[in-house]
Amino acid sequence: MAHLQGDLAKVLIEREIKPSYHRIRIYRYLVENRTHPTVEQIYSDLQKELPTLSKATIYNTLKLFSDKGIAKTMTIEEKEARYDIVEENHGHFKCKECGDIYDFKIDIDDLGTGDLNGFKIDQKDVYFKGICRGCQ
Amino acid sequence: MAHLQGDLAKVLIEREIKPSYHRIRIYRYLVENRTHPTVEQIYSDLQKELPTLSKATIYNTLKLFSDKGIAKTMTIEEKEARYDIVEENHGHFKCKECGDIYDFKIDIDDLGTGDLNGFKIDQKDVYFKGICRGCQ
DNA sequence: TTCCGTTTTGTAATGATTACAATTCTATAA
DNA sequence: TTATAGAATTGTAATCATTACAAAACGGAA
Ligand SMILES: [Mn+2]
Ligand SMILES: [Mn+2]
Ligand SMILES: [Zn+2]
Ligand SMILES: [Zn+2]
Numbered sequence: 212m213a214h215l216q217g218d219l220a221k222v223l224i225e226r227e228i229k230p231s232y233h234r235i236r237i238y239r240y241l242v243e244n245r246t247h248p249t250v251e252q253i254y255s256d257l258q259k260e261l262p263t264l265s266k267a268t269i270y271n272t273l274k275l276f277s278d279k280g281i282a283k284t285m286t287i288e289e290k291e292a293r294y295d296i297v298e299e300n301h302g303h304f305k306c307k308e309c310g311d312i313y314d315f316k317i318d319i320d321d322l323g324t325g326d327l328n329g330f331k332i333d334q335k336d337v338y339f340k341g342i343c344r345g346c347q
Numbered sequence: 348m349a350h351l352q353g354d355l356a357k358v359l360i361e362r363e364i365k366p367s368y369h370r371i372r373i374y375r376y377l378v379e380n381r382t383h384p385t386v387e388q389i390y391s392d393l394q395k396e397l398p399t400l401s402k403a404t405i406y407n408t409l410k411l412f413s414d415k416g417i418a419k420t421m422t423i424e425e426k427e428a429r430y431d432i433v434e435e436n437h438g439h440f441k442c443k444e445c446g447d448i449y450d451f452k453i454d455i456d457d458l459g460t461g462d463l464n465g466f467k468i469d470q471k472d473v474y475f476k477g478i479c480r481g482c483q
Numbered sequence: 484t485t486c487c488g489t490t491t492t493g494t495a496a497t498g499a500t501t502a503c504a505a506t507t508c509t510a511t512a513a
Numbered sequence: 514t515t516a517t518a519g520a521a522t523t524g525t526a527a528t529c530a531t532t533a534c535a536a537a538a539c540g541g542a543a
Pocket of ligand 4: 480
């Protein structure tokens with residue numbers, strides 16, 4: 212944990228993202244909060260420590276992260292986008308009751324792509340919806 | 348084709364949807380246009396024949412269809428929702444170039460649900476993105 | 484025809500996202 | 514150190530899909 216800030220900066224640099232302080236903090240937020248947060252959640256949490264942070268910066272930064280491949284935008288629900296760091300393939304389950312989004316293991320690359328011969332597939336998302344165990 | 352209108356009405360009635368004329372026409376539009384249309388597309392196409400049709404009715408009707416299980420809302424992209432009739436499991440591929448959304452065969456029920464013991468799964472969506480064959 | 488519940492409409496409100504010009508920051512050169 | 518240019522950030526206005534809601538139109542029963 213000692214050099215977390217530095218380690219995070221390294222990741223950004225590797226992806227050709229200049230590691231400004233706000234960018235590092237937003238990335239760190241995503242790494243430490245694997246809850247698939249909305250922009251609003253990121254904003255209200257980070258604002259406590261970064262009073263000058265603006266929502267525009269969060270939108271800009273998440274767009275940049277997404278373009279550079281270290282974060283992804285989730286469209287599992289209709290109203291607000293949610294964000295996740297890019298990591299090993301996994302699916303997402305959204306509970307209609309509590310609203311939480313759970314990760315679950317799935318080998319997305321195993322999914323057959325029968326009809327898609329000749330298609331270039333860049334991104335695969337698996338979204339499930341229902342009621343989580345705790346909400347039954 | 349002779350009794351299409353009547354056949355469609357029957358489907359609505361089976362699902363406890365009163366088959367008003369607009370509802371039948373919107374459902375027929377979805378059945379005949381398997382292009383995963385937006386509300387805007389449905390509206391501008393149907394308006395030609397139904398000049399009094401309002402967007403509010405389309406939103407209301409699609410919500411009703413979705414609640415009753417004969418249509419579903421797709422969140423494959425961030426800006427606008429798209430709609431599809433409910434039919435045998437299939438995945439969706441969105442081409443980033445031309446914007447078209449293709450169906451493809453996938454056995455969604457075969458997807459493992461390892462971590463989701465005790466979860467009640469109501470809906471499964473598989474969204475791929477990339478470049479379609481024609482756009483390469 | 485009258486009546487009542489349902490459907491539809493038009494429009495205003497909402498709210499997330501984007502656009503954009505102004506300001507602040509940062510690194511480098513003089 | 515100070516000046517300067519480019520990049521990052523900010524605040525706010527604009528956009529646009531969706532929702533809310535009250536008024537109007539419709540449709541079947543009596
Ligand atoms: Mn995740
Ligand atoms: Mn489809
Ligand atoms: Zn839950
Ligand atoms: Zn294409």
